[in-house]
Amino acid sequence: MDSQENQQNSAMHVMGGLKSTHDGMGQTSRKQFRRSHKKEISVDDFSREIRQGSRLHLAKAITLLESTVLEDKRTGQQLLQELLPYTGKSIRIGITGVPGAGKSTFIEAFGKYLCDQGFKVAVLAIDPSSSLSGGSILGDKTRMEELVRHENAFIRPSPSAGTLGGVHKKTRETMLLCEAAGYDVILIETVGVGQSETIVRGMVDFFMLLVLTGAGDELQGMKKGIMELADLLIVHKADGDNAKVAKKTVAEYEQILHFLQPASPGWTTKAMPVSSTEKMGIREVWEVIGSFKESLIDSGVYGERRQSQTKEWFHTMIMDRLMDEFYGTPDTKSQVKLLEKEILQGDLTVSNAVEHLFTNTKKT
Amino acid sequence: MDSQENQQNSAMHVMGGLKSTHDGMGQTSRKQFRRSHKKEISVDDFSREIRQGSRLHLAKAITLLESTVLEDKRTGQQLLQELLPYTGKSIRIGITGVPGAGKSTFIEAFGKYLCDQGFKVAVLAIDPSSSLSGGSILGDKTRMEELVRHENAFIRPSPSAGTLGGVHKKTRETMLLCEAAGYDVILIETVGVGQSETIVRGMVDFFMLLVLTGAGDELQGMKKGIMELADLLIVHKADGDNAKVAKKTVAEYEQILHFLQPASPGWTTKAMPVSSTEKMGIREVWEVIGSFKESLIDSGVYGERRQSQTKEWFHTMIMDRLMDEFYGTPDTKSQVKLLEKEILQGDLTVSNAVEHLFTNTKKT
Numbered sequence: 001m002d003s004q005e006n007q008q009n010s011a012m013h014v015m016g017g018l019k020s021t022h023d024g025m026g027q028t029s030r031k032q033f034r035r036s037h038k039k040e041i042s043v044d045d046f047s048r049e050i051r052q053g054s055r056l057h058l059a060k061a062i063t064l065l066e067s068t069v070l071e072d073k074r075t076g077q078q079l080l081q082e083l084l085p086y087t088g089k090s091i092r093i094g095i096t097g098v099p100g101a102g103k104s105t106f107i108e109a110f111g112k113y114l115c116d117q118g119f120k121v122a123v124l125a126i127d128p129s130s131s132l133s134g135g136s137i138l139g140d141k142t143r144m145e146e147l148v149r150h151e152n153a154f155i156r157p158s159p160s161a162g163t164l165g166g167v168h169k170k171t172r173e174t175m176l177l178c179e180a181a182g183y184d185v186i187l188i189e190t191v192g193v194g195q196s197e198t199i200v201r202g203m204v205d206f207f208m209l210l211v212l213t214g215a216g217d218e219l220q221g222m223k224k225g226i227m228e229l230a231d232l233l234i235v236h237k238a239d240g241d242n243a244k245v246a247k248k249t250v251a252e253y254e255q256i257l258h259f260l261q262p263a264s265p266g267w268t269t270k271a272m273p274v275s276s277t278e279k280m281g282i283r284e285v286w287e288v289i290g291s292f293k294e295s296l297i298d299s300g301v302y303g304e305r306r307q308s309q310t311k312e313w314f315h316t317m318i319m320d321r322l323m324d325e326f327y328g329t330p331d332t333k334s335q336v337k338l339l340e341k342e343i344l345q346g347d348l349t350v351s352n353a354v355e356h357l358f359t360n361t362k363k364t
Numbered sequence: 365m366d367s368q369e370n371q372q373n374s375a376m377h378v379m380g381g382l383k384s385t386h387d388g389m390g391q392t393s394r395k396q397f398r399r400s401h402k403k404e405i406s407v408d409d410f411s412r413e414i415r416q417g418s419r420l421h422l423a424k425a426i427t428l429l430e431s432t433v434l435e436d437k438r439t440g441q442q443l444l445q446e447l448l449p450y451t452g453k454s455i456r457i458g459i460t461g462v463p464g465a466g467k468s469t470f471i472e473a474f475g476k477y478l479c480d481q482g483f484k485v486a487v488l489a490i491d492p493s494s495s496l497s498g499g500s501i502l503g504d505k506t507r508m509e510e511l512v513r514h515e516n517a518f519i520r521p522s523p524s525a526g527t528l529g530g531v532h533k534k535t536r537e538t539m540l541l542c543e544a545a546g547y548d549v550i551l552i553e554t555v556g557v558g559q560s561e562t563i564v565r566g567m568v569d570f571f572m573l574l575v576l577t578g579a580g581d582e583l584q585g586m587k588k589g590i591m592e593l594a595d596l597l598i599v600h601k602a603d604g605d606n607a608k609v610a611k612k613t614v615a616e617y618e619q620i621l622h623f624l625q626p627a628s629p630g631w632t633t634k635a636m637p638v639s640s641t642e643k644m645g646i647r648e649v650w651e652v653i654g655s656f657k658e659s660l661i662d663s664g665v666y667g668e669r670r671q672s673q674t675k676e677w678f679h680t681m682i683m684d685r686l687m688d689e690f691y692g693t694p695d696t697k698s699q700v701k702l703l704e705k706e707i708l709q710g711d712l713t714v715s716n717a718v719e720h721l722f723t724n725t726k727k728t
Contacts, residue, residue, distance in 0.1 A: 317714055
């Protein structure tokens with residue numbers, strides 16, 4: 001590969017298969033990528049393209065991290081390693097809400113508002129049932145149509161397959177890549193019905209929950225404890241005739257919030273009405289986030305939380321790896337099933353089963 | 365050892381060290397215990413004593429399970445294995461509340477009420493800060509004085525040392541022993557400020573939360589999401605002048621509960637006023653538990669929950685064991701610390717750190 005080739009490389013060229021010729025850690029120079037199955041570009045060049053804002057390179061890098069091909073994954077990790085010094089500068093925002101709360105409408109309005117202010121906005125989704133990845137019942141093709149076309153926006157649906165832990169990992173890494181690519185605001189969308197809110201809460205600075213008017217009924221479909229994860233409660237669709245009811249709902253939620261512990265130390269979780277169609281409350285949401293950030297940076301909570309989030313991510317990944325390795329062998333799997341059956345029949349104590357399992361596993 | 369010795373064995377004799385001469389699983393006959401460092405009784409005899417209601421044998425068996433001596437632990441497990449067919453017949457009740465809510469006063473009143481009805485009641489505590497294990501600020505020596513002396517009651521404080529997971533395991537096993545010893549009601553006490561409520565919720569059928577009047581202020585010290593674990597909310601100390609306020613607090617809580625998902629499928633979490641000193645509401649609590657049990661047995665939730673609790677316990681113990689083994693080596697520990705530092709400094713990606721860790725661990 002010569003320098004001319006290096007200069008030539010464009011987004012179009014890297015869409016083909018990629019190949020790394022090195023796999024050591026921290027070796028960042030002269031790693032070669034196959035280009036169009038023939039030509040190659042280096043990790044250095046690739047990472048520079050991302051930092052300079054090439055969306056195609058960013059998208060390709062995310063695909064590498066999501067890949068199940070070992071070599072691609074490695075290349076992705078090398079890239080991420082290279083880009084690590086450029087990460088961490090965005091505000092990371094989690095958004096959840098029950099189906100029907102209008103998450104995509106809100107994200108479109110909120111994202112567009114931010115883009116128009118000159119911010120670069122990345123929208124990621126963490127679970128396959130999110131509106132981004134087409135989980136909508138209506139299959140609404142117009143969702144986020146405007147935001148998608150905005151030059152300051154980057155939208156990436158969730159990887160469609162894999163365990164929650166895996167998706168979690170990929171979303172975190174995608175977030176870091178987006179930060180290195182200069183995105184100022186990362187919006188991570190999740191559906192408020194599963195396990196993913198806790199995971200998203202564990203990777204964002206600010207978490208907001210979209211609800212509808214008529215608190216009681218609407219909350220029925222909401223996961224336990226989800227309100228206690230939120231830094232902001234948005235009573236959405238506060239438009240037209242609904243505006244008045246929304247105000248009442250806000251007051252009701254304020255009352256409930258009074259009884260709950262705040263999600264972030266030193267911050268009082270607020271509730272406010274928003275209309276995405278009438279563009280009402282959008283600016284206020286951004287202002288709330290601004291004062292949240294300021295106050296938590298002052299108290300030191302902001303930085304501490306990021307550090308402990310990263311630490312926890314590390315230890316969760318260690319645990320996942322241990323579990324994968326343990327349950328990964330067909331022999332262990334069938335043994336566990338067998339022991340589980342004996343336990344449930346009342347034939348075996350749990351302690352004895354574990355003892356048995358580990359004694360046998362050690363021997364093989 | 366001869367049969368005469370077997371017949372002789374009494375509670376006093378087994379308080380010394382114990383020794384098992386077998387360690388295989390499921391071998392229950394002819395296992396020998398050293399008695400007073402000389403004489404021995406068999407697991408069979410020991411388990412029969414427990415089933416016949418010997419409190420001293422029960423206490424000793426719990427001590428064996430809690431022991432850090434491998435041989436004692438093994439003997440304890442053999443006993444538990446032997447007693448397994450006799451477990452599961454009690455109603456398992458978790459009790460939590462903020463400090464000052466009057467948990468021990470309530471447990472004394474509630475426990476005594478049950479004992480007087482002819483039920484055998486075991487009271488266990490899951491964490492060292494509980495009132496049972498003397499975590500009281502006042503060091504109140506009169507706590508549960510009456511209940512302690514009741515012939516139908518068995519009270520066992522939490523093991524004072526060990527990890528939460530360890531204490532969890534021991535409390536579960538103690539519960540099973542108590543069931544084999546014929547206890548009809550198991551009350552498991554925990555303090556409403558830590559991680560232990562979730563763990564207790566994971567081992568009981570019914571969970572109740574003690575609160576005080578003046579919901580808002582009082583809840584401040586309460587853990588997030590704890591209300592959503594409860595099947596019953598008791599507004600305690602509803603006596604004298606407080607009775608009226610308690611009624612208002614009950615109404616306030618009912619309103620909050622309306623917005624939360626019930627802790628048990630098909631059951632609506634209730635709030636009610638109770639005075640332990642005036643013995644008001646005690647019978648009603650027991651009636652609520654009765655209708656809870658009936659309704660959940662009818663719907664099948666009762667049995668399903670027990671099964672999934674046991675399964676989860678098994679898998680949690682597997683995970684704990686894996687973690688212990690992994691973090692147990694000093695080499696891994698220091699490596700993790702080192703990598704953690706590099707990650708937090710932004711020098712290393714989490715994925716690369718994990719990769720590095722497992723590659724190195726495998727080699728050693």
